[in-house]
Amino acid sequence: MAGDSGRESPATLFLRARCLPPRSQKNLGPVPWHRLGAGPSSARMDNDQEFLKVAEALMQDLLSRFDSFDPDELEADAAAGVIKIAFERGGPCVLNRQTAAHQIWLAEGATAWHFEHDGDQGKWIDTKGRGDLHGVLNEVLSRRLGRAITI
Numbered sequence: 001m002a003g004d005s006g007r008e009s010p011a012t013l014f015l016r017a018r019c020l021p022p023r024s025q026k027n028l029g030p031v032p033w034h035r036l037g038a039g040p041s042s043a044r045m046d047n048d049q050e051f052l053k054v055a056e057a058l059m060q061d062l063l064s065r066f067d068s069f070d071p072d073e074l075e076a077d078a079a080a081g082v083i084k085i086a087f088e089r090g091g092p093c094v095l096n097r098q099t100a101a102h103q104i105w106l107a108e109g110a111t112a113w114h115f116e117h118d119g120d121q122g123k124w125i126d127t128k129g130r131g132d133l134h135g136v137l138n139e140v141l142s143r144r145l146g147r148a149i150t151i
Contacts, residue, residue, distance in 0.1 A: 048099055048102075051097075051099060051102045051117070052097075052099060054117055055081070055097040055099075055104060055117075056081075056097075058104065058124065058133075059078065059081065059083060059095070059097065062076075062083060062095065062137075062151070063076055063078050063083060065151045066083070066085065066151075072088060073087065073088050073145055074086070074087055074088075074141070074144075074145065081096055081097040081099075082094060082095070082096040082097075083095040083096070087144050087145070090144060091108075091109060093106065093107065093108045093140060093144075094106070094107045095107075098114075101114070102116065102117070103115060103116050103127070104117075104124050104133060106133070106136065106137070106140075108140050108144075113126050113128075113130060113133075113136055114126065114127045114128075115127070115132070115133045134151060137151055138150055138151060
């Protein structure tokens with residue numbers, strides 16, 4: 001096709017990543033409902049406004065918790081849905097909302113987590129099953145500050 005770069009659109013890539021099995025794998029059965037964003041669970045957010053309300057409440061709560069730390073060991077700044085956490089030593093951690101995906105993303109160095117809200121549990125759960133947001137933040141902060149942290 002003329003003008004076709006051979007690359008797929010961002011929308012196609014997004015939907016494939018969230019809904020479809022990789023091309024290299026055989027179809028091993030139906031895609032789970034929570035990956036499609038539909039189905040019997042009422043826990044999934046239905047629209048961006050609902051997501052923004054829940055995500056903003058989370059971000060404000062976390063920011064107030066970060067403000068209780070000594071600024072010499074941890075300092076958190078927020079702007080436009082992003083919280084940047086700076087430490088005395090090492091690089092920052094970045095926590096941000098991804099409205100299109102209805103997720104909260106956390107990045108520390110080369111590691112990243114994507115959390116989706118589970119309304120039934122009232123928690124933000126990692127999409128790869130590595131725990132909930134507060135538990136992961138506790139681990140990251142404990143490692144970075146060299147002492148046990150519970151936020």
